[in-house]
Amino acid sequence: MATSATRSEVAPRSTPRRRQFSVTPYLFILPHLVLFTLYLGYPFFYGLYISLFQFDYLRPERTLFVGVQNYLSLFTPGSVEYQTFWNALGNTLEFVLYSVPLLVVLPLGLAVLLNTKLPGRNIFRAIYFAPWVLSVSVVGLLWWWIFQSQGGLINYYLDALNLPEPRWLSSLPWAWVAIVVATIWWTVGFNMIILLAALQDIPGHLYEAGAIDGATGWQMFWRITLPLLRPILLFIVVISIIASFNLFGQPYIMTGGNPQTPSGGGGTEAVMMRIYDEGFRRSRQGSAAAMSFVVATLMIIVSYANFRLLRQREE
Amino acid sequence: MRSLLRQCTLLMLVVFLGVTAAACGTQQGAATDGQGTSGTATGGTDGQGTSGTATGGTSAVAGLPAECSNVQLEYWNPFSGPDGPFMGELAERFGAETGVQVAMTSINNNNPPGGYYTRLATSQASNLLPDVAIIHADQVATQAFRNVIRPMDDLVSEMGIDGGDFPEAVWNAGEVAGSRYAIPLDIHPMTMFYNQEALQQAGLSGPPTNAEEFEQAAQTATNDETFGFMLTTGFPIQQIFQQMLHQFGGSEFNEDGTEATWNSEAGVQALQWMKNAQEQYGEPNLEVDAELNAFRSGGVGMIWNGIWQTADMTGEGVEFQSGATAVPQIGPQPAVWAGSHQLALPAQSNPDPCKEAAAALFIRYLIDNSVEWARAGQIPASNNVRASEEFLAIEPQAAIAPSVESAFFPPSVPGITDAFLPMAEAVGAVMSGNAPDIQAALDDSVARANQILEQNRQNFGEAPSQ
Numbered sequence: 104m105a106t107s108a109t110r111s112e113v114a115p116r117s118t119p120r121r122r123q124f125s126v127t128p129y130l131f132i133l134p135h136l137v138l139f140t141l142y143l144g145y146p147f148f149y150g151l152y153i154s155l156f157q158f159d160y161l162r163p164e165r166t167l168f169v170g171v172q173n174y175l176s177l178f179t180p181g182s183v184e185y186q187t188f189w190n191a192l193g194n195t196l197e198f199v200l201y202s203v204p205l206l207v208v209l210p211l212g213l214a215v216l217l218n219t220k221l222p223g224r225n226i227f228r229a230i231y232f233a234p235w236v237l238s239v240s241v242v243g244l245l246w247w248w249i250f251q252s253q254g255g256l257i258n259y260y261l262d263a264l265n266l267p268e269p270r271w272l273s274s275l276p277w278a279w280v281a282i283v284v285a286t287i288w289w290t291v292g293f294n295m296i297i298l299l300a301a302l303q304d305i306p307g308h309l310y311e312a313g314a315i316d317g318a319t320g321w322q323m324f325w326r327i328t329l330p331l332l333r334p335i336l337l338f339i340v341v342i343s344i345i346a347s348f349n350l351f352g353q354p355y356i357m358t359g360g361n362p363q364t365p366s367g368g369g370g371t372e373a374v375m376m377r378i379y380d381e382g383f384r385r386s387r388q389g390s391a392a393a394m395s396f397v398v399a400t401l402m403i404i405v406s407y408a409n410f411r412l413l414r415q416r417e418e
Numbered sequence: 419m420r421s422l423l424r425q426c427t428l429l430m431l432v433v434f435l436g437v438t439a440a441a442c443g444t445q446q447g448a449a450t451d452g453q454g455t456s457g458t459a460t461g462g463t464d465g466q467g468t469s470g471t472a473t474g475g476t477s478a479v480a481g482l483p484a485e486c487s488n489v490q491l492e493y494w495n496p497f498s499g500p501d502g503p504f505m506g507e508l509a510e511r512f513g514a515e516t517g518v519q520v521a522m523t524s525i526n527n528n529n530p531p532g533g534y535y536t537r538l539a540t541s542q543a544s545n546l547l548p549d550v551a552i553i554h555a556d557q558v559a560t561q562a563f564r565n566v567i568r569p570m571d572d573l574v575s576e577m578g579i580d581g582g583d584f585p586e587a588v589w590n591a592g593e594v595a596g597s598r599y600a601i602p603l604d605i606h607p608m609t610m611f612y613n614q615e616a617l618q619q620a621g622l623s624g625p626p627t628n629a630e631e632f633e634q635a636a637q638t639a640t641n642d643e644t645f646g647f648m649l650t651t652g653f654p655i656q657q658i659f660q661q662m663l664h665q666f667g668g669s670e671f672n673e674d675g676t677e678a679t680w681n682s683e684a685g686v687q688a689l690q691w692m693k694n695a696q697e698q699y700g701e702p703n704l705e706v707d708a709e710l711n712a713f714r715s716g717g718v719g720m721i722w723n724g725i726w727q728t729a730d731m732t733g734e735g736v737e738f739q740s741g742a743t744a745v746p747q748i749g750p751q752p753a754v755w756a757g758s759h760q761l762a763l764p765a766q767s768n769p770d771p772c773k774e775a776a777a778a779l780f781i782r783y784l785i786d787n788s789v790e791w792a793r794a795g796q797i798p799a800s801n802n803v804r805a806s807e808e809f810l811a812i813e814p815q816a817a818i819a820p821s822v823e824s825a826f827f828p829p830s831v832p833g834i835t836d837a838f839l840p841m842a843e844a845v846g847a848v849m850s851g852n853a854p855d856i857q858a859a860l861d862d863s864v865a866r867a868n869q870i871l872e873q874n875r876q877n878f879g880e881a882p883s884q
Contacts, residue, residue: 160543161566252704273651273850274703367843384835
């Protein structure tokens with residue numbers, strides 16, 4: 104009601120309309136703004152603030168201003184933080200490299216398949232999407248039991264086929280295979296649904312025109328489907344990268360960060376696990392906040408690069 | 419598009435309902451422990467009403483100040499496993515006998531690791547701490563310095579608890595910077611589980627107790643069908659390393675806990691022994707808990723793990739004859755790794771004197787009746803209880819019990835568990851074949867641990883603030 108009133112008032116004076124201040128749009132974003140400020144804005148700046156301190160929320164009396172020391176130790180070779188933090192960040196980047204291509208290509212394939220007039224396709228859609236609603240602890244435990252070495256499903260069958268039985272959860276590179284497989288099984292459905300929705304938005308007459316011109320299915324996929332999906336695909340790439348950067352629960356439950364490396368830190372320890380340990384098990388929330396900001400900066404750079412890419416392709 | 423969205427929403431709803439139903443199921447299951455106690459809290463009052471000990475609910479409890487009535491205690495512990503109901507029953511009995519009702523909450527500390535302490539810490543921050551809490555021995559100093567628990571020197575003499583009734587090491591673990599913060603309830607040592615059939619085939623009448631017997635048993639039990647002895651690359655290999663380190667005459671830290679010392683000759687010997695054992699009797703690169711699963715399927719002769727695995731590894735937990743006993747002494751010194759649950763008073767901002775007195779009664783009651791707690795698979799910390807006939811009748815706990823006299827505990831220094839992280843990394847790296855040079859791996863981890871100890875000194879200071 105308020106909207107229509109404002110609009111009718113504003114409508115006659117059409118040229119200066121853009122300049123005139125209207126409270127309406129701000130009211131619309133207010134609910135989200137409040138939540139955003141409370142749960143993202145304030146914690147962000149508070150985190151930046153405590154990253155400059157030796158800080159433990161239970162011992163305010165021991166709070167000590169240390170300037171950029173928390174950041175400096177992350178960049179001082181030989182310090183405990185340096186070794187374990189960069190090891191964990193390296194692991195996380197490795198995971199991003201393994202998982203993101205698969206999290207784009209597999210859902211695309213599934214979406215194209217399930218967009219055809221397949222008998223029982225709704226059942227398949229449900230099957231592929233279902234794991235996404237599970238919690239990470241369920242997914243982690245499930246796959247732990249499948250990959251474990253003493254009679255786990257996979258090694259049981261490998262044994263029956265007289266094939267070598269890798270130690271999926273405690274040796275490299277197999278531990279990454281296990282974590283990537285679990286992650287894909289868990290999240291492939293979400294990306295698939297988004298792509299499926301986008302596929303259904305592609306007008307059918309484009310394919311009809313293609314068919315009349317004698318294009319094969321493969322040509323239609325490359326010339327019609329893929330170009331029209333590009334914005335959505337790039338969106339999928341961006342959110343998959345961010346989600347993979349936030350890797351935590353799968354290695355936490357499946358490998359515990361193992362196997363350990365002699366120089367400190369586990370071979371599958373993700374950077375979020377390191378930050379959690381620093382903040383909650385070692386009670387050094389200042390140092391943990393500094394680590395978070397280094398990771399956040401990296402993620403901002405990567406996301407910015409992605410959005411640049413997105414914009415260029417759209418032009 | 420719209421129908422697709424509708425399908426998905428519907429599907430999500432269905433699955434969520436399913437998950438919620440499952441979660442509700444487990445919650446109800448888990449709640450039986452908690453509600454067992456709170457449920458009996460009301461049941462107890464009914465009982466009192468009928469038996470007539472309480473008239474109008476203002477009963478004076480023996481041992482409590484006269485003005486205290488209707489005292490209720492909140493009691494938190496990490497016993498979220500099968501041990502929870504045993505503790506719940508004890509708390510219930512205390513309620514029935516004294517009229518002080520205890521509401522017990524068990525919080526899982528393994529998943530996520532340290533979850534129990536995170537919960538305590540956040541409760542401290544929001545002033546919602548319970549009246550009594552279990553604290554692990556290696557956490558007492560950290561929790562004292564983080565203002566989660568408070569000193570109780572006065573109460574200890576009031577309770578009539580004597581330090582001489584406990585093994586020295588476990589009693590000392592409850593003391594921080596000269597003040598008493600916790601009373602040991604139990605000791606849970608590293609335990610050897612053995613497959614009776616595998617040992618019999620090896621020609622042994624009983625489980626090995628020394629290095630020669632152990633080697634003989636492990637050697638003969640290593641054949642086409644079974645492994646003799648299994649070490650993984652995860653928990654509890656760090657604890658086994660500590661145990662072997664002490665057995666070879668070493669120690670993790672110097673006496674005041676300011677320096678890590680596990681790169682000593684004893685440390686190299688200990689880790690070399692483990693590596694050899696893994697190569698000769700087991701297999702490399704096993705994930706955490708693989709030895710437990712292998713043991714249960716009958717594929718391994720002997721394993722070492724915490725005493726809390728007894729129910730799963732013996733009796734009805736397995737389909738063959740198996741036993742649990744004290745770990746053998748491999749090195750020249752007797753030593754066994756152990757943890758200890760200790761009873762402490764959380765640092766509430768305004769402690770209620772009535773609740774404090776009731777908490778003291780409750781702690782004394784739990785120590786005196788810890789033979790009941792032993793049935794949950796623990797060894798009572800009190801020497802008197804361990805010597806009692808009632809306890810000596812409980813097997814295999816009684817067979818394992820003598821080993822706790824050589825149990826060792828880390829120095830009572832805040833953040834000491836952090837300093838163990840590099841040790842776990844070094845031991846894990848060696849056992850998973852990622853670090854061929856044992857001395858170098860240990861030296862490296864000691865250097866990192868010393869940095870952590872130095873950071874902790876800066877971080878925590880000399881003494882708790884209260």
